[in-house]
Amino acid sequence: MKVAEHPNIExxxxxxxxxxxxxxxxxxxxWNDQPIWHQGGDGPIAGTFRGREEYKDYWNRLQQRTxxxxxxxxxxxxxxxxxxxxxxxxxxxxxxxxxRVTSAYAVKxxxxxxxxxxxxxxxxxxAWDRFWADES
Amino acid sequence: xSGAARAQEYVDAFxxxxxxxxxxxxxxxxxxxxxxxxxxxxxxxxxxxxFDYFAKARELSGGSLRxxxxxxxxxxxxxxxxxxxxxxxxxxxxxxLMAEVMxxxxxxxxxxxxxxxxxxxxxxxFWS
Numbered sequence: 564m565k566v567a568e569h570p571n572i573e574x575x576x577x578x579x580x581x582x583x584x585x586x587x588x589x590x591x592x593x594w595n596d597q598p599i600w601h602q603g604g605d606g607p608i609a610g611t612f613r614g615r616e617e618y619k620d621y622w623n624r625l626q627q628r629t630x631x632x633x634x635x636x637x638x639x640x641x642x643x644x645x646x647x648x649x650x651x652x653x654x655x656x657x658x659x660x661x662x663r664v665t666s667a668y669a670v671k672x673x674x675x676x677x678x679x680x681x682x683x684x685x686x687x688x689x690a691w692d693r694f695w696a697d698e699s
Numbered sequence: 700x701s702g703a704a705r706a707q708e709y710v711d712a713f714x715x716x717x718x719x720x721x722x723x724x725x726x727x728x729x730x731x732x733x734x735x736x737x738x739x740x741x742x743x744x745x746x747x748x749x750f751d752y753f754a755k756a757r758e759l760s761g762g763s764l765r766x767x768x769x770x771x772x773x774x775x776x777x778x779x780x781x782x783x784x785x786x787x788x789x790x791x792x793x794x795x796l797m798a799e800v801m802x803x804x805x806x807x808x809x810x811x812x813x814x815x816x817x818x819x820x821x822x823x824x825f826w827s
Contacts, residue, residue: 602800603734603815609815641727641772641779648779650774667813668777669798684815688732694722 571672575649578678579637587622591615595673599680604692628695629655635666645672645685653685655694660696702748702773706780710766718753722746726808735819737826759826763787769796776803784816786825793825 574593581589591598600612601620608675612621625633633655641648649668656662665686673679685691700708705724712720730754739759743752756764769781778801786793787803799814815821 594766599817601815601817601819603819605736607785639774639777641774641777643770643772646770646772646779646781648798650777650800667777667779667798667800669781669800669815671781680793680816680817684730684734684798684800684813686811686813688734688813 567646569642569647571644571647571676572640574638574672574676574678575640575642575647575670579635579649579651583634585626585631587619589629590622591618593678595675595679596619597676598678601680601682603684604688604695606692606694606695607697609692619636629657640673646670647672647678655693660694662690664690702775702778702807703771705807706771706773706778706801707768710782711767713766716757716762718750718757721753722750724809725749726806726810727802730811732811732813734813734815735823735826737823739826760786760788760793764793764822774805777801778803778809788825791823791825795822 583601597614598618600618602609607620608624612618634653636652637649638646639650647670651666652663653666654663666683668681668683670678670681709721709724725746728745731749733740734814739752739756745748764784767783769783772779780799782797782798782799784793784795794815797814799812801809802811804810818822
């Protein structure tokens with residue numbers, strides 16, 4: 564099966580749509596009970612977050628800091644049984660700053676067809692870190 | 700050859716330590732991002748800078764770095780690799796899973812690379 568046609572791509576699409584509609588519970592519905600989330604970079608939203616509560620805290624920081632303006636514009640989905648990836652543009656606004664950065668999300672699936680471990684990385688880490696930094 | 704097969708071939712060549720064989724995979728102005736806070740972190744632009752980085756990483760690790768792809772996904776425009784990276788340096792062990800993404804030009808050459816580790820802190824400690 565071509566990687567662009569795998570059923571896990573529907574799961575990833577659902578995750579992106581849930582993110583863009585601001586529905587954290589719908590995002591978590593695409594995950595197993597113990598999400599592990601690796602966010603690259605430096606600063607207040609970087610690090611590894613484990614479990615639903617930590618994921619929600621991370622989510623809340625993203626939403627609050629961007630006043631809900633953060634959106635994912637998916638360019639491409641790839642998936643097989645165990646692994647997937649999304650190439651996308653992340654856009655957001657914050658304190659008059661605008662972020663637009665090519666991003667990649669890589670994920671491992673469990674055997675129930677849910678996400679279990681994800682990595683979010685961006686092509687321009689400097690721009691990303693500057694955008695999220697607390698000082699202006 | 701498919702993007703995934705090409706990436707596997709690249710990993711095999713890397714494993715043999717044959718850096719010369721790797722040059723053909725990259726575009727002249729390839730941009731390579733190394734995450735983290737250690738002596739190799741930063742952006743490397745151009746094939747020459749990239750291979751200087753490869754050589755330095757190899758020197759620092761005494762040639763102990765090993766790449767084992769867990770999975771390689773590819774389309775015409777991108778390759779995503781899940782790479783187990785192990786190594787040893789000054790008695791320190793590295794064992795991380797990296798999520799790596801490459802952009803592929805229409806001619807098949809790789810133009811940009813970025814990655815996140817499952818444990819960035821241990822990567823930083825390894826290279827520090």
